[in-house]
Amino acid sequence: MSEPTKLxxxxxxxxxxxxxxxxxxxxxxxxxxxxxxxxxxxxxTQMNSGKTTAARNTIRGLVAxxxxxxxxxxxxxxxxxxxxxxxxxxxxxxxxxxDAGFASTYKAPLADVKTGARLLLGHLEASGPDVIVLxxxxxxxxxxxxxxxxxxxxxxxxxxxxxxxxxxxxxVQGVDVLNRQGLFPSAVTGxxxxxxxxxxxxxxxxxxxxVETAHLLQSECAVGLLQGSGATQxxxxxxxxxxxITQQMGA
Numbered sequence: 001m002s003e004p005t006k007l008x009x010x011x012x013x014x015x016x017x018x019x020x021x022x023x024x025x026x027x028x029x030x031x032x033x034x035x036x037x038x039x040x041x042x043x044x045t046q047m048n049s050g051k052t053t054a055a056r057n058t059i060r061g062l063v064a065x066x067x068x069x070x071x072x073x074x075x076x077x078x079x080x081x082x083x084x085x086x087x088x089x090x091x092x093x094x095x096x097x098x099d100a101g102f103a104s105t106y107k108a109p110l111a112d113v114k115t116g117a118r119l120l121l122g123h124l125e126a127s128g129p130d131v132i133v134l135x136x137x138x139x140x141x142x143x144x145x146x147x148x149x150x151x152x153x154x155x156x157x158x159x160x161x162x163x164x165x166x167x168x169x170x171x172v173q174g175v176d177v178l179n180r181q182g183l184f185p186s187a188v189t190g191x192x193x194x195x196x197x198x199x200x201x202x203x204x205x206x207x208x209x210x211v212e213t214a215h216l217l218q219s220e221c222a223v224g225l226l227q228g229s230g231a232t233q234x235x236x237x238x239x240x241x242x243x244x245i246t247q248q249m250g251a
Contacts, residue, residue: 027101031122037070038226039121039132039157043149043185044164045174046139050190051164052082054213055135056089058162061222062131063090070129072096074117075144076137077104086133093127095120105137110147114154121157131226134158140177149181158183160225163208164190168201175208186225187211 013021040058044051055071062069071091073082078098086094097105100116117134124132138145148154163178163185165171171188178185185208192198193212203210215221 022101023098023103024101028095028099028119028123031119031126033118033122033125033157035125037125037129037132038159039134040160040162040225041158042133042135042162042164043145043174043178044136044139044190045166045170046142047137048191049139049164049166049170050193050213051135051137052085054162054164054189054216055133056085057213057216058222058225059086059089059091059133061217061219062133064217065219065223067130067223068092068128069131069133070094070124070127071133071135072120072124073135073137074120075105075113075148077106078102082135091133093124095123099123105144108144110144110151113144113148114151117148117154117157140174149178149183155181155183161185162225163188164213165202166191168192168195168198168205171198171202171210172206175206184208186227189213189216 015021042051042055042058059069059071069091071083071086071094073086073096075097076082078096083094083096097116097120100119102108102116105113105116121132121134136145136148140146140149161178161183163171163174165174165188171190171192175185175188187210188202188206188208189211190213192202193210199210199212211221
């Protein structure tokens with residue numbers, strides 16, 4: 001591995017009045033969720049488990065099926081690569097936690113992280129997408145992610161869970177952790193799906209449906225996530241909206 005980037009702070013930015021500038025000063029304005037938009041949350045076992053690839057492929061699959069997709073990464077450390085990949089996959093609009101005023105959500109109070117997530121979701125819903133895809137950074141045991149997964153209010157915002165794992169054992173354990181929180185993934189995917197043996201092992205020890213990450217690019221597979229068990233039942237408004245979109249596509 002190459003050496004990490006080294007930074008030497010030389011000062012703080014300030015406005016003309018001498019007030020220190022903070023990213024939170026430029027956050028999006030408050031917006032209440034419109035409601036009724038089916039929302040997919042992509043969770044994972046840890047960093048580099050395949051979450052962003054799974055989210056990107058799901059977006060591409062849904063867009064190819066004719067859905068308008070809004071997307072956001074709601075936790076993490078500010079960097080453009082992940083959100084840029086969502087845009088490249090066809091999502092519009094695309095937001096992340098920096099739009100909610102966080103340079104990083106690491107060690108941020110759970111209440112603030114939830115407020116930021118609601119802010120992003122509200123702006124996505126206001127844009128009128130057919131489906132929303134949210135990526136939650138890091139793994140289930142990371143403090144902010146664990147706080148969100150364990151929070152009933154946050155869980156109520158999610159209709160479908162897509163879970164990414166590095167290997168078979170962590171896939172099975174992760175699904176068990178989610179199930180104990182009342183979250184039931186529509187599918188399990190991630191790096192382990194590069195191995196046919198690992199996929200068979202997970203299928204033999206886990207009730208969740210296993211999907212190769214590359215298959216999420218297929219419209220039928222991506223749309224199928226919306227028809228799975230997911231986190232909860234899709235809200236009545238969301239189900240009617242989704243049914244109408246599907247009927248229009250069939251026509």
